[in-house]
Amino acid sequence: MSDLREPQSSAQIRAADGEDLVRDSEFPDDISCLDHAPATSHGTYLAGTQDGVENLEDYQAGGYHPIHLGDRLGNTGRYHVIHKLGHGGFSTVWLCRDSQEGKYVAVKVLTADVSADDLPDLRLIGLDKSALGAEYINIPRDHFSLEGPNGTHQCLVLTLLGPRVSPDIWIEMQNPGPILRKFCQQTAYALKFLHQNGLCHGDFRPANILLKLANLDHLSEDEVLLLLGQPEESEVLTESGENPPLSAPKYLVASTNLLRLGAKYLMEQICIIDFGESFQSSSPPADIGIPEEYLAPEVIIEGGASIGLACDLWALGCTLFEIRRQKPLFYMINDRDELLAEMVGFFGKLPERWWGKWEARADFFDENGKRIGFGGEYEVYTLDRALNHKIEVFEMGSEDKMVLDMPEEEQRLLKDLLTKLFTYTPGNRLSAAEVVQHDWFKM
Known part of the structure; x- marks a missing residue:
């Protein structure tokens, strides 16, 4: 990607409002009362502490397959x-070299309790790959099963992709606005392709939208590892002092940060992943697995009977906002009542058929839909304020800053698009085919 900056260490970046931007690490729980990391029910534990690895407890019958480098x-x-x-x-998910074709690929190894019948990703294989929008879908290249001590594991071979499109990919860009808008349009084209083929993604959000990578196949394995850094291993030990059981690996491997590849290998094109929650629009499930901050209001209030294409369209609105603004629209809201209250603040009072069903409404609003606070009114966080929010990031020890903002005319056009996606009547939301033609993408 020509407009991407070379990556910077997360430790060197802080936000203007004082909020640290930490990408790759979290503080571990206090385990000072133990002489080693907490043990699993199988008597295994990790030597030292390791962030960003899977739960060792899940290496058991029906769980993960033990995999080692090499x-x-x-x-x-x-x-x-x-x-x-x-x-x-x-x-x-593992970075692998396809020895038959000489290509780098991603191999996704499912837990043993996932059967081939539970793999919606396989529905994608028969779709027309030449159709507009198909290039933004990570259609499996191969599929095989793997026998192991924890059962039979379904495996998908997928195109190797880069980092997510949010929350802080913009920091790597020289001129983020036009590129982020391009990502948004590609995202809408991908959803249009799925809907035209009768598929709902079911978990449509930025976490499942990655950047494509330029070709790495000319690089040797050693050269790729030089770019990514050597894998970090945490040894698996046992309380008995014996070797780990066959159900567990000898060590866990920390996930690599693909931003380390640098701007040279990041393309200005996205790709949609993870179809585990997808379904045929003609046969919606009783429940949907998307995080609540991307969940349509009709599902919150009416339940599974309202699940369908319109849920993807509501999630698309949340996703377009988040890609362009690099911050979720409904930020750090984990309570459904607070989420509904935020929606009303953005988009107005709920329809009467929902308003009456929402038992907690009186905690937030009077019967006219006017926000109340503790003993009085307070300023509501509106969609206009969210669109106008400016993000500033300083390099530590420097007065130089990077700014992500949006011109007023672009705010107006994006608000128009989002308002048409965030209508409370599911059947009135813009279709994905209509979204890609919106004037916001013609700037």
């Missing part, structure tokens, strides 16, 4: 494990 995965040992890309509640 392992060869696939029916013919085709995929050589080089580094760790990440993990989730139902998978670990």
Whole structure:
């Protein structure tokens, strides 16, 4: 990506409002009362502490498959494990070299309690890859199963992708506004492609939108590791002093930070991942797994009977805001009543059929939908204020700062787009096909 800066250490960056921007680490819990890290129910524990690794407890029957650097995965040992890309509640993801094609790929190894019938990603394989929008979908390249001590694991071979589109990718850019807007339009094209094929993503949010990488295949494995840094391993020990059980690996590997590749290898193109919550629009599930801050109000109030394409469109609105502003619209709200209150503050009073069902409304509003506080009124955080919010980041020890803001005309156009996505009537929301044609993308 030509307009990306070289990455900076998160320790060298602080926000103008005093909020530290920490990308790769969290403070560990206090375990000073133990002479080693907390043990699992199987008597295993990690030597020292390690941030950003999966739960060792989940290496058991039905759980993760123990994988080590240098392992060869696939029916013919085709995929050589080089580094760790990440993990989730139902998978670990590994950087591998495809020895057959000489390409770097991501291999997603599911927990053993996920069957092939539970893999919605496989629905993507039969879709028309030449259609507009398909280039923004991470369609599996290969699929195989893996037998291990914890069961049978389904494995997906996927295109290797870069970092997420938020929350702080803008710091690497020379001129973030136009690029972030481009990412937004590509995101809408991806959703249009899915909806035209009768698919709901079900978990549509920036965490599942990554940047594409320029071709790394000409680099040797050693050269790739020189860019990413050597994998960090935390040894798995046992309270008995014996070797770890076969169900657990000998060590856990910390996930790499793909921003370390530098601007040279980051493209101005996004790709949608993680279709574990996706479903056919004609057969919606009884529940949806998206985090609540991206959840449509009809699902909060009416439940699963209202799940459908319109839920993706509400989440698209949240996602477009977050990509462009690099901060979630509903920020750090974990309570459903507070979330509904924030929605009313942004988009007005709920329809009467929902207003009457919302039992906690009197904690936030009078019956006319006017916000109340502790003994009086206070200024409501509006969509206008959210769009106008300026982010400033200083380099430590320097007066130089990077600023992410939005011109007034762009604010006006984005507000128009978001208002049409955030309508409370699900059937009145703009379709993804209409979103990609909006004037905001024509600036």
